[in-house]
Amino acid sequence: MGKTIAEKILSEKSGKDVYAGDIVVAHVDRIGLQDGTAPLTIRQIEKIGVEKLDGAKKTFFFIDHSSPSPRRELSNDHNLIRSFAKKSGAFLSDVGNGNFHQIMAERFAKPGDLIIGADSHTCTAGAFGAFATGMGSTDVAVGIILGKNWFRVPETFKIEVTGETPSGVYSKDIMLEIMRVVRADGATYRALEFTGETISAMTMEERLTLCNMAIETGAKTGICPSDNKTREYLKEMGRESDFREIKPDEDAEYEKEFNIDVSDLPPLVAKPHSVDNVVSVEEVEGTDVNQVYIGTCTNGRISDIEVAVKILKGRKVDEETRLIVTPASKRVYLEALRRGFLEIIMEAGGIVNPPGCGPCVGIHQGVLGDGEVCISTQNRNFRGRMGNPESEIYLASPATCAASAIEGKITDPRRYL
Amino acid sequence: MKVIRGRVWKFGDNIDTDLIAPGKYLGLPYEKLLEHILEPANPEFPSKVKEGDIIIAGKNFGCGSSREQAPRGLKDLGVGAIVAESFARIFFRNCIGIGLPAVTCSGVAGNFQDGDEAELDLRTGILKNLTTGKSFQTSKLPDMMLEILETGGILEMLKKGTF
Numbered sequence: 203m204g205k206t207i208a209e210k211i212l213s214e215k216s217g218k219d220v221y222a223g224d225i226v227v228a229h230v231d232r233i234g235l236q237d238g239t240a241p242l243t244i245r246q247i248e249k250i251g252v253e254k255l256d257g258a259k260k261t262f263f264f265i266d267h268s269s270p271s272p273r274r275e276l277s278n279d280h281n282l283i284r285s286f287a288k289k290s291g292a293f294l295s296d297v298g299n300g301n302f303h304q305i306m307a308e309r310f311a312k313p314g315d316l317i318i319g320a321d322s323h324t325c326t327a328g329a330f331g332a333f334a335t336g337m338g339s340t341d342v343a344v345g346i347i348l349g350k351n352w353f354r355v356p357e358t359f360k361i362e363v364t365g366e367t368p369s370g371v372y373s374k375d376i377m378l379e380i381m382r383v384v385r386a387d388g389a390t391y392r393a394l395e396f397t398g399e400t401i402s403a404m405t406m407e408e409r410l411t412l413c414n415m416a417i418e419t420g421a422k423t424g425i426c427p428s429d430n431k432t433r434e435y436l437k438e439m440g441r442e443s444d445f446r447e448i449k450p451d452e453d454a455e456y457e458k459e460f461n462i463d464v465s466d467l468p469p470l471v472a473k474p475h476s477v478d479n480v481v482s483v484e485e486v487e488g489t490d491v492n493q494v495y496i497g498t499c500t501n502g503r504i505s506d507i508e509v510a511v512k513i514l515k516g517r518k519v520d521e522e523t524r525l526i527v528t529p530a531s532k533r534v535y536l537e538a539l540r541r542g543f544l545e546i547i548m549e550a551g552g553i554v555n556p557p558g559c560g561p562c563v564g565i566h567q568g569v570l571g572d573g574e575v576c577i578s579t580q581n582r583n584f585r586g587r588m589g590n591p592e593s594e595i596y597l598a599s600p601a602t603c604a605a606s607a608i609e610g611k612i613t614d615p616r617r618y619l
Numbered sequence: 620m621k622v623i624r625g626r627v628w629k630f631g632d633n634i635d636t637d638l639i640a641p642g643k644y645l646g647l648p649y650e651k652l653l654e655h656i657l658e659p660a661n662p663e664f665p666s667k668v669k670e671g672d673i674i675i676a677g678k679n680f681g682c683g684s685s686r687e688q689a690p691r692g693l694k695d696l697g698v699g700a701i702v703a704e705s706f707a708r709i710f711f712r713n714c715i716g717i718g719l720p721a722v723t724c725s726g727v728a729g730n731f732q733d734g735d736e737a738e739l740d741l742r743t744g745i746l747k748n749l750t751t752g753k754s755f756q757t758s759k760l761p762d763m764m765l766e767i768l769e770t771g772g773i774l775e776m777l778k779k780g781t782f
Contacts, residue, residue, distance in 0.1 A: 225761070238646075239687065275646050275647060322683065338712065341713070341773065348777070352763075387633070387679035420707055420708060569643070585659060586642070586659055589642065
């Protein structure tokens, strides 16, 4: 019987021939944590007092959620992470290096990997043809101690995307369309396999946006088969030898198949307070916004900033609107700097944050006021996500966000292209 | 496995982890976070919930972030079990991992009111609404998960060398 990508990777890592529904113990290749979840993991490991950590050498700590720290309690948590990483021999990405999922993409994730992370957006690395999934702090502690954990092999939904992407429409819009169709709990416990001509034509950065939001459908992971685009990206990152071809068997069994034709897709927006509350930008055009946020593990990459900058160049952000941009990593920040993007953002009236998660998590760098409205490139618009339950968040592509910043209200980006 | 009995705290669909453990309190001392667990969804919850109380909820309970503070906060405030139409995956896995019973039950949301008394027998999966006298069959957890719950969580199993 043929296998999906999820079944192939979990078979390889468990050393057994497994299919959807089986529960397996499998060796993991990468374990990631961030400063919001790592302290609890470390305290759990210290509480049970194990000395030998079989997974330490494949563990990666990222200080990105509160970075640099806005409060003493968080500063102390950061120090706990630093000392544990040093003691255990785990990798540490400190303040200024950027967010977990972007650095995982640039430096570590590779096709065929089994990756777990104490962060729900760990699934981003699925863009490489990896099985990458989020867990809680205690489950990740088990991974660090044993170098393995238990997994239920998920059923897979095949998401076939076809058609040429129209101008002004990006992978974020395509993922919002998938959200609209699959819904916020439509793929709970499933793996999503993204396939079709539109996916093949996408760059790795675009695929990372897609896989990043797989969790928003409830999925365990979102996976793209690896191909020449994957190889080119790895080569650009100086690690072409990490390439491996990962694809499903032709006779793999899927629980459900979706066909998404993007030929006539307009730019989309998710309205508050749910990710699947998706409408075309035209339906909400003119909604006043107080803050615009471009960044995060969803859309903080160089191609995202480039799209925004093309719209912002020679224009000014609306006087009553704040534009905040957070490059996802130091690499992205430096490239944006070299290409003059940061200057264009600042000249337009925007603010550039240090690399990291920025205001997406509601801790710092742009917490919303009562009654305020933000349009953001992030992945979640839950009530209170940006630190204030009395505020509203709309989700959109970097182009829609940049156009909205100029007008101070939600704006169709196609008029600026 | 003991029978869980307590007051019902009723919630709707898509209760996400930002409602359960709001991000803005995450960096504070844990006791402070506990004062705000589920507060945006029901401001009375953190101060009035008691040992053994049962959360009854709609679809996709616990969606969103992987933050374990969400199920852990509920457990540490005394919540004895959560019964929902469905759970988000990471939240569900976290519940089992830390030893907080979580089971699904089709149609449960329509059969309980906030403030009802309920009783859940995990071994049989029978959920009773003691206020209305109705009984419901919840989904049965796989043996492996029941074993983790009975041991008190996955780390306890690991300590015992049974994982």
